[in-house]
Amino acid sequence: xxxxxxxxxxxxxxxxxxxxNFYADHNSNRIFSHELAxxxxxxxxxxxxxxxxIGYSSSQRKGYNVQELIQxxxxxxxxxxxxxVAVVGYGNLGKAITTYFVGNRPKLNLVAxxxxxxxxxxxxTHNIKCYSIDRLREILVAxxxxxxxxxxxxxxAKDMAKILVQTGIKGILNYTTVNxxxxxxxxxxxxxxxxxxxxxxxxxxxxxx
Amino acid sequence: xxxxxxxxxxxxxxxxxxxxNFYADHNSNRIFSHELAxxxxxxxxxxxxxxxxIGYSSSQRKGYNVQELIQxxxxxxxxxxxxxVAVVGYGNLGKAITTYFVGNRPKLNLVAxxxxxxxxxxxxTHNIKCYSIDRLREILVAxxxxxxxxxxxxxxAKDMAKILVQTGIKGILNYTTVNxxxxxxxxxxxxxxxxxxxxxxxxxxxxxx
DNA sequence: GTAATATTGTTATAAAAATAACAATTCCTC
DNA sequence: GAGGAATTGTTATTTTTATAACAATATTAC
Numbered sequence: 001x002x003x004x005x006x007x008x009x010x011x012x013x014x015x016x017x018x019x020x021n022f023y024a025d026h027n028s029n030r031i032f033s034h035e036l037a038x039x040x041x042x043x044x045x046x047x048x049x050x051x052x053x054i055g056y057s058s059s060q061r062k063g064y065n066v067q068e069l070i071q072x073x074x075x076x077x078x079x080x081x082x083x084x085v086a087v088v089g090y091g092n093l094g095k096a097i098t099t100y101f102v103g104n105r106p107k108l109n110l111v112a113x114x115x116x117x118x119x120x121x122x123x124x125t126h127n128i129k130c131y132s133i134d135r136l137r138e139i140l141v142a143x144x145x146x147x148x149x150x151x152x153x154x155x156x157a158k159d160m161a162k163i164l165v166q167t168g169i170k171g172i173l174n175y176t177t178v179n180x181x182x183x184x185x186x187x188x189x190x191x192x193x194x195x196x197x198x199x200x201x202x203x204x205x206x207x208x209x
Numbered sequence: 210x211x212x213x214x215x216x217x218x219x220x221x222x223x224x225x226x227x228x229x230n231f232y233a234d235h236n237s238n239r240i241f242s243h244e245l246a247x248x249x250x251x252x253x254x255x256x257x258x259x260x261x262x263i264g265y266s267s268s269q270r271k272g273y274n275v276q277e278l279i280q281x282x283x284x285x286x287x288x289x290x291x292x293x294v295a296v297v298g299y300g301n302l303g304k305a306i307t308t309y310f311v312g313n314r315p316k317l318n319l320v321a322x323x324x325x326x327x328x329x330x331x332x333x334t335h336n337i338k339c340y341s342i343d344r345l346r347e348i349l350v351a352x353x354x355x356x357x358x359x360x361x362x363x364x365x366a367k368d369m370a371k372i373l374v375q376t377g378i379k380g381i382l383n384y385t386t387v388n389x390x391x392x393x394x395x396x397x398x399x400x401x402x403x404x405x406x407x408x409x410x411x412x413x414x415x416x417x418x
Numbered sequence: 419g420t421a422a423t424a425t426t427g428t429t430a431t432a433a434a435a436a437t438a439a440c441a442a443t444t445c446c447t448c
Numbered sequence: 449g450a451g452g453a454a455t456t457g458t459t460a461t462t463t464t465t466a467t468a469a470c471a472a473t474a475t476t477a478c
Binding site: 009014091151179187191194198199205 | 219222223285306358379388389396400414416
């Protein structure tokens with residue numbers, strides 16, 4: 001299948017979770033585009049357009065089959081073979097992410113955490129063990145880790161990214177406030193909490209324009 | 210000034226931080242658009258266009274004055290009066306955000322944290338005190354809190370949002386995976402870590418298309 | 419001082435994303 | 449079973465965002 005728009009991919013992830021919740025709550029296997037849209041604060045057209053993109057279609061006039069739709073979305077956003085993920089930096093943010101992860105995400109396995117603090121090394125939360133940052137290279141390779149979530153302090157971000165790149169990581173989700181410079185074949189997604197907050201502040205201030 | 214594009218606001222926040230770092234590191238008061246762009250992994254045109262939007266201009270051919278540019282950006286994204294912010298949910302993520310906040314952000318004050326866990330109530334990190342969630346209404350009003358960062362567990366998100374809305378909050382930054390339904394006059398920014406990770410996984414998988 | 423060069427500021431174009439419009443289909447009512 | 453209503457699927461349009469093109473200006477080299 002042709003690659004899908006970035007925003008559609010983001011929404012597909014949310015559709016899937018929302019559909020799972022919907023199914024658990026309502027025990028109904030039918031959902032209308034406007035129902036799904038309302039749950040996500042978006043428009044029904046947007047939902048239908050995304051669903052068109054992924055090539056799914058319902059028996060018209062009776063909404064979508066919830067489980068089928070979950071299946072189709074999963075075929076697109078999940079990989080065939082599970083992908084192994086590591087959290088690099090096991091401070092508060094790293095631990096928060098580990099907790100978010102607990103549950104059923106069969107194709108994305110969080111398999112290791114790393115930190116420099118001896119007190120954290122050896123800790124195990126939700127079956128995720130924390131290793132010394134010194135063993136980063138070794139364990140990334142040994143455990144076939146493809147994606148890294150970077151949550152180290154600012155001063156360490158650059159060096160960690162360097163090691164990740166050298167080890168052949170495929171994707172980095174960067175939560176540090178450091179702008180990383182890595183080869184273009186590695187997929188880099190950056191998120192900056194301070195920027196988000198400053199954005200909220202700006203639009204709170206300028207809401208009447 | 211006319212309201213600026215959302216993406217420009219996001220970048221302005223990052224320009225400012227990058228410029229502050231640049232000034233500290235280089236002790237130079239001049240920066241070219243392509244230098245700033247390189248630091249942020251974007252194009253020089255994008256930088257110049259954003260700077261055009263905010264109405265700043267340099268003496269041509271010699272780059273921008275770093276401190277002036279910081280000033281101009283601050284005038285746009287900062288408020289005149291400081292804005293008070295609270296973290297609702299003082300688990301790992303709430304604590305992580307508190308830590309991120311430490312430093313010089315004169316116009317955005319994190320003034321309180323809230324949690325339901327008696328063990329956390331009364332804790333104080335970086336001068337931020339944790340209060341009982343029972344006192345949320347009271348303290349939001351007393352401390353004139355305008356923006357809330359929501360980091361509570363899924364099951365509590367809806368109720369917390371309700372209280373925030375009732376108390377007249379102006380903006381919410383929602384890190385829970387629950388889609389909130391709040392009046393449109395409240396600015397809502399949502400961020401979903403799982404979605405971000407699933408997005409990275411998708412584009413790692415489909416990078417060659 | 420003139421030509422070449424580097425940089426900005428701005429307009430024009432392209433690409434991405436969201437919204438609107440509407441035909442097609444199915445279901446329901448009578 | 450005819451007519452109306454609700455819903456989907458898709459094309460068209462608009463809006464937002466990013467990129468490209470290029471004139472204007474200042475600096476440097478000679």
